Every structure is written in structure tokens, then in C-alpha cells.
Amino acid sequence: MREIVNFSRRAFLKTGALIGGGLVLGIVGPANGTRAYAATVPEAPFIPEAFVRIGTDGAITIIVNKSEMGQGVYTSLPMLVAEELECNWSKIRVEAAPVDPVYNHTVFGMQMTGGSTSVPTEWERMRKVGAAAREMLVMAAADTWKVQKEACRAENGVVYHGTKKFTYGQLATKASGMPVPANVQLKDPSLFKIIGKPTHRIDSPEKVNGRAVFGIDVTAPGTMIVLIAHCPVFGGKAKSFSSEKARAVPGVKDVVQIASGIAVVGDNFWSAYKGRNALEVVWDEGPLAGLSTSGMRKEYAALVQNPGIAARKEGDPEKALGTAAKTLTAEYEVPFLAHAAMEPLNCFVDLRAGSCEIWTGTQSQTADRDAAAQIAGLKPEAVKLHTAFLGGGFGRRANPHSDFVSQSVQVAKAVKKPGYCQHNCVNFL
Amino acid sequence: MISLKVNGKRYEVDVSDDTPLLWVIRENLGLTGTKYGCGMAQCGACTLHVDGRAVRSCVTPVSAATGREIVTIEGLSSDGSHPAQRAWIEEDVPQCGYCHSGQIMSAAALLSVNPKPSDADIDEAMSGNICRCGTYQRIRRAIHRAAAIMAQGGRK
Ligand code: FES
Numbered sequence: 293m294r295e296i297v298n299f300s301r302r303a304f305l306k307t308g309a310l311i312g313g314g315l316v317l318g319i320v321g322p323a324n325g326t327r328a329y330a331a332t333v334p335e336a337p338f339i340p341e342a343f344v345r346i347g348t349d350g351a352i353t354i355i356v357n358k359s360e361m362g363q364g365v366y367t368s369l370p371m372l373v374a375e376e377l378e379c380n381w382s383k384i385r386v387e388a389a390p391v392d393p394v395y396n397h398t399v400f401g402m403q404m405t406g407g408s409t410s411v412p413t414e415w416e417r418m419r420k421v422g423a424a425a426r427e428m429l430v431m432a433a434a435d436t437w438k439v440q441k442e443a444c445r446a447e448n449g450v451v452y453h454g455t456k457k458f459t460y461g462q463l464a465t466k467a468s469g470m471p472v473p474a475n476v477q478l479k480d481p482s483l484f485k486i487i488g489k490p491t492h493r494i495d496s497p498e499k500v501n502g503r504a505v506f507g508i509d510v511t512a513p514g515t516m517i518v519l520i521a522h523c524p525v526f527g528g529k530a531k532s533f534s535s536e537k538a539r540a541v542p543g544v545k546d547v548v549q550i551a552s553g554i555a556v557v558g559d560n561f562w563s564a565y566k567g568r569n570a571l572e573v574v575w576d577e578g579p580l581a582g583l584s585t586s587g588m589r590k591e592y593a594a595l596v597q598n599p600g601i602a603a604r605k606e607g608d609p610e611k612a613l614g615t616a617a618k619t620l621t622a623e624y625e626v627p628f629l630a631h632a633a634m635e636p637l638n639c640f641v642d643l644r645a646g647s648c649e650i651w652t653g654t655q656s657q658t659a660d661r662d663a664a665a666q667i668a669g670l671k672p673e674a675v676k677l678h679t680a681f682l683g684g685g686f687g688r689r690a691n692p693h694s695d696f697v698s699q700s701v702q703v704a705k706a707v708k709k710p711g712y713c714q715h716n717c718v719n720f721l
Numbered sequence: 722m723i724s725l726k727v728n729g730k731r732y733e734v735d736v737s738d739d740t741p742l743l744w745v746i747r748e749n750l751g752l753t754g755t756k757y758g759c760g761m762a763q764c765g766a767c768t769l770h771v772d773g774r775a776v777r778s779c780v781t782p783v784s785a786a787t788g789r790e791i792v793t794i795e796g797l798s799s800d801g802s803h804p805a806q807r808a809w810i811e812e813d814v815p816q817c818g819y820c821h822s823g824q825i826m827s828a829a830a831l832l833s834v835n836p837k838p839s840d841a842d843i844d845e846a847m848s849g850n851i852c853r854c855g856t857y858q859r860i861r862r863a864i865h866r867a868a869a870i871m872a873q874g875g876r877k
């Protein structure tokens with residue numbers, strides 16, 4: 293049984309300010325528990341363990357713990373909350389969740405997006421968040437009017453009792469002081485008004501006017517642009533290299549070696565690009581040097597001759613085939629698909645003594661943050677990772693090696709100057 | 722110094738002549754709506770308008786763009802009201818959205834010379850714009866819808 297915790301009161305007291313003011317609500321899973329939460333949050337300068345924030349202006353912010361990579365999760369998860377919250381859909385805003393255990397995948401136990409799991413695994417939790425918030429708003433209204441909460445009704449962002457009414461914005465501050473209901477009644481699906489109904493995507497307007505911020509768009513004054521010459525074979529590394537010509541390119545600031553290649557650091561993309569092209573590298577292609585598509589095809593074709601694993605067995609196919617009037621044989625092949633996204637892999641790093649801040653489009657926040665922390669020699673909590681829009685994910689941005697994030701932090705560390713680094717991958721899928 | 726006119730505003734930038742227009746727009750002018758996908762005229766993510774024509778800014782040296790009218794996705798309309806932008810929202814075209822600045826700029830250039838394109842016209846004009854999420858069917862529908870909005874007096 294999950295427990296719903298009201299985060300807003302304590303956080304209010306500690307931080308004094310909450311953008312927009314109002315009600316903040318989250319649900320803590322059994323693995324984290326209230327104790328873990330209590331140990332970390334009071335000191336936090338913001339309120340991470342929250343999924344919904346209702347401002348005194350009536351704006352409803354849903355903090356989404358999944359990465360928006362085109363699958364529509366910035367719309368679908370808010371739909372789950374809004375259904376139970378009985379709010380006005382047009383008041384919904386979305387914010388990407390920071391990294392925190394409360395935002396972990398409810399099944400996989402780490403913060404990540406993948407496997408078409410977002411709606412099924414958040415189906416109950418997000419609806420409970422919405423229902424609990426609605427209950428607290430109703431309680432706040434009932435308490436003000438001195439009436440039974442059962443006699444009040446919430447609809448479209450307003451709580452009514454007879455002819456009296458309060459908007460959610462008017463109730464937000466008081467609602468944040470209400471106890472979180474232990475048990476919330478979820479709607480019967482026959483009553484759904486939003487779930488299952490065609491709903492326009494929340495993120496379309498900013499994706500048609502150029503304002504949507506993808507990882508590659510993140511910048512700050514003085515950002516250095518990094519391009520890495522990677523070994524043409526995964527797992528290979530540079531045996532030797534000469535950076536003389538690259539360093540001679542105007543705008544190139546530095547050339548550093550990292551585990552997987554040679555990084556050129558420039559004032560701008562074009563300098564870094566020309567610098568990278570001027571690098572002279574001798575590669576050690578590593579253990580996968582001999583791997584090829586045709587070789588793998590041969591290997592698979594040979595494996596097909598072995599008996600397979602039975603996924604299901606019904607009847608007696610051998611016998612049936614032996615007596616069939618006609619048998620057909622066909623071979624099917626599908627090619628390898630590159631998990632290449634439209635937006636080249638990239639990562640923005642601000643590495644300083646004792647802190648590291650990262651902006652990137654990732655599907656794998658916990659692993660990426662932890663990998664960054666390890667390279668930077670910091671505690672995971674000292675690394676702040678912000679999730680931008682992903683220009684496609686396709687699993688490439690959920691990477692057990694956290695490769696593009698790790699490389700960026702390695703470079704930031706190697707240049708030994710505090711500041712901003714935007715690392716863009718070119719010719720690296 | 723190179724002087725540029727982008728979205729009706731004049732800019733002076735200090736970059737080397739061979740810098741692709743894309744990087745000047747993104748890095749020097751901070752207009753990040755124009756996207757980088759391939760850098761070799763293969764994907765269309767970087768499409769913008771130069772004198773009204775759809776151009777791949779990743780392979781256009783900045784020196785070739787001086788004295789011309791450059792329009793990026795940010796300048797297509799001040800408020801997202803271009804018929805293509807409206808149609809894109811109504812048809813829920815974008816998925817990840819990364820390709821759509823370029824898609825919309827290509828579509829807008831098409832509609833400006835062909836206000837009622839056929840499917841074949843659309844396929845031809847849009848063939849250089851790749852969408853990894855595969856939104857092609859909705860792009861086509863949205864272009865027809867944009868044409869209808871224009872025919873009903875919606876702004877061009
Ligand atoms: S970035 Fe210009 S066509 Fe791909």
C-alpha cells in the first residue's frame with residue numbers, strides 16, 4: 293500500500309517561498325517511505341517529491357517524472373491527474389521532474405522512461421495524486437464554510453456548496469494545510485471525462501514556434517562547444533593522436549583525451565568541428581573490430597538451424613505437417629535498426645568545485661546522474677540533472693553506460709576550467 | 722563583421738565567412754528554433770527561408786546570406802498564427818518535435834507558391850525533410866488543412 297504524504301507544509305516552512313504558492317502533493321512508494329523523505333527534503337531548496345502544484349492563481353502544474361520524447365507523456369500523465377482532480381484542463385502546465393527517488397519508475401526502481409511502460413505503471417499513482425488533491429481542496433472549502441465535505445462538490449476547478457463556490461486557486465493555500473486523505477476513492481471508468489478521450493497534445497504550441505527547449509538548445513554565456521572524435525568501432529580507443537593542426541584552428545581552445553576518444557573544445561560549433569576534422573588519430577579498434585553486419589547475419593543464419601525455445605506448444609505440429617496436403621516454407625529477415633534520433637546526442641555540463649549541473653535529453657536520469665557523480669568525484673546529490681525535451685529517444689537515450697553524459701563530464705573535468713560545456717555528438721549514433 | 726537581416730532585424734556578427742548560417746542563427750543570434758540534425762543537407766531540420774525560399778542552413782555559408790531576407794521558425798509569425806502552425810497544432814503533428822521547425826518552414830515555403838498543393842506536390846516539396854518519429858501522414862493532412870485555412874482567409 294502506498295502512502296500519500298503532504299509535502300507542502302514542511303517545505304513551506306523551510307523554504308518560505310513556493311512558486312505560485314499553494315498545494316503540493318506527492319505519493320511516496322514503499323521503497324522510499326516517509327522516513328527517507330523526511331531525512332532529505334526539509335533541507336532541500338526546492339520541493340522535489342511532488343507531482344502537482346496548485347497555484348493561488350489557479351494554475352495547475354503537473355510535475356512529470358517521465359521524459360517527453362514524442363510519445364506524448366507530457367499530455368498522458370497530466371490527463372490521469374486531471375481526471376481525478378476535476379480541474380480545468382486548460383489550466384494545466386507541465387514541468388520536468390528533477391532527479392529524486394520519489395520520481396522512480398514504480399516497477400524498475402530508478403528514474404527512467406522506456407519500454408512503453410509510462411502510462412501502465414503510473415496509472416494508479418497519478419490518479420491517486422489527483423484524487424487526493426481534489427479531496428484536500430474540498431476539505432479546505434468545507435472547513436471554511438463549516439459544512440460537511442460530503443455536501444460539497446468539485447467540478448472544473450471549482451468547489452461548490454449550494455450557491456457558494458471557491459476556485460481551486462482561492463483554496464490552494466488552505467488546502468495545503470489539510471491532512472492527506474488515507475484512502476481516496478478513484479472514479480469508475482464509466483465516469484471518465486478526459487481519460488480515453490481525444491485530447492490535444494500540451495506540447496504542440498511550443499514545438500511549432502521554435503520555443504521548445506531540447507537538450508541541444510541549452511546554453512549560457514561563455515559555453516564551450518565540444519565535439520569528440522570517436523573510434524569508428526564501439527569499445528575502441530585512441531592509440532595515439534596529434535592535436536597540433538586541431539589546436540591551430542581559430543576558436544579551438546583545447547584538445548583533451550577521454551576514455552572513448554579525443555575531444556576538441558571550441559568557442560563555437562564551427563571551430564570545434566573544423567578542429568575535430570583536423571585531428572590525426574590512430575585508433576585501436578578494440579575487441580569488436582571484426583564485428584560486421586554480414587558476419588552477424590551469417591551467425592544468425594547458422595543459429596536458426598538449431599532448435600529454438602518453445603514459447604508455446606499446442607497439438608502436434610510435426611505430425612500435422614507430416615500429413616498436410618501442402619506445406620509452405622518462407623524466410624523472413626529484418627535489418628538492424630539504428631537507434632538514431634533526429635537530435636544528435638548532446639549534454640550540457642556546468643562542473644564546478646563541489647557541484648555539477650547537467651541539462652540533457654535523457655531517458656535514464658538516475659543512472660546518468662550517478663555516472664556523472666562518479667566521474668566528477670561528487671555525491672549523487674551534488675549533481676543536479678535537468679531533463680529537457682528529447683529530439684527522439686528510441687532507447688538510445690536510455691543507455692546503461694550513460695555514454696554521452698559520461699563523456700561530457702569527462703571532458704568538463706579534463707579542461708580543468710569551471711564553466712559550461714555543451715557536448716554535441718556528430719557522426720556518433 | 723558580417724551583416725544579416727533575420728526576422729526583420731539587423732545583426733552584425735563576427736564569424737568566419739565559411740560558418741554555416743545555421744550556427745550563426747543558433748549560437749550568435751540565440752535563435753535555437755532552427756535545428757541541427759545532420760549538417761550535410763540530408764535531413765531538413767535546419768530549414769529556414771532565404772528570400773522566401775526554403776534553404777538548408779547547415780550547408781549555407783553565412784557569407785551567402787548577407788543582404789538577404791532570412792526568416793526562421795521564430796519569425797514565421799509573431800504568435801504562432803501562421804496557417805501551417807495552426808494546422809500543425811490542430812492535427813497534433815509533432816511527436817518529439819525536433820524535425821518540425823524544418824518541416825513547417827518547408828511547408829510554408831510550399832504554400833506561399835502553391836496555395837492548394839496536391840498530395841504529389843506535398844510529397845515532392847517535403848521529401849527532403851526527414852521525421853524519425855514518422856509523422857508523415859499527419860504532415861500531409863496538416864498541409865491540406867493549412868491550405869484550407871488560407872483559402873478561408875487565414876493569413877498567409
Ligand atoms: S541539419 Fe541541415 S539538412 Fe540536416
Ligand code: FES
Pocket residue numbers: 362634683684815816817818819820821851852853854855856
Ligand atoms: S517528430 Fe520526431 S523527428 Fe519528427
